[in-house]
Amino acid sequence: MAGVPETGLGHLRVTLTETAYIGPGRADLLEGIAETGSISAAGKRMGMSYKRAWSLVQALNEGFGAPLVEASRGGAAQGGAHLTDLGTEVLTRYRAMQARTAEAIAGDVAVLRALIADMSGKK
Structure with missing residues (x-):
């Protein structure tokens, strides 16, 4: 999956309401x-x-109050799913x-990694 390249900079979870939230797994x-x-x-x-997967799709659709994913039944030729415009x-x-979060914290993460490297070198 394309997504955001793994940078080791943590995971962003955005909570909009008690039921509407998105994080890396749901986005993937x-x-x-x-x-x-x-x-x-x-x-x-x-x-x-x-x-x-279906459970997560249902949770997304219900949490956002409108479908992010629409699915149709029916075997290989007719079934399938797609993102709505909202999705x-x-x-x-x-x-x-x-991407903006990773960019914003990259400098601080680099400093912390350097501190760890320095401490590891002193052992």
Whole structure:
């Protein structure tokens, strides 16, 4: 998955209400659905069962008060899933927040890593 490159700078979870929140796992699932057109395939890519992936999609849809993902039943030729316009907007804005957060804290993280390296060298 494309997402934000792993920088080791932590995980951003944005809580909007008690039920509406998004973090790296939910964003990766949305991105996987956008890329594969399938909840099942997106879940598999993340090492989760279809049941777990579907549960997260339901939680996202209910939490945001409108569908982020729309799914249709019906076998290989007819079934599938896609992000709604809202789902695309939520994913795009979350990825932008991740990138800005990583950029904002990169200097402090570098200093902390240097401190650890210095302490390791003194042992």
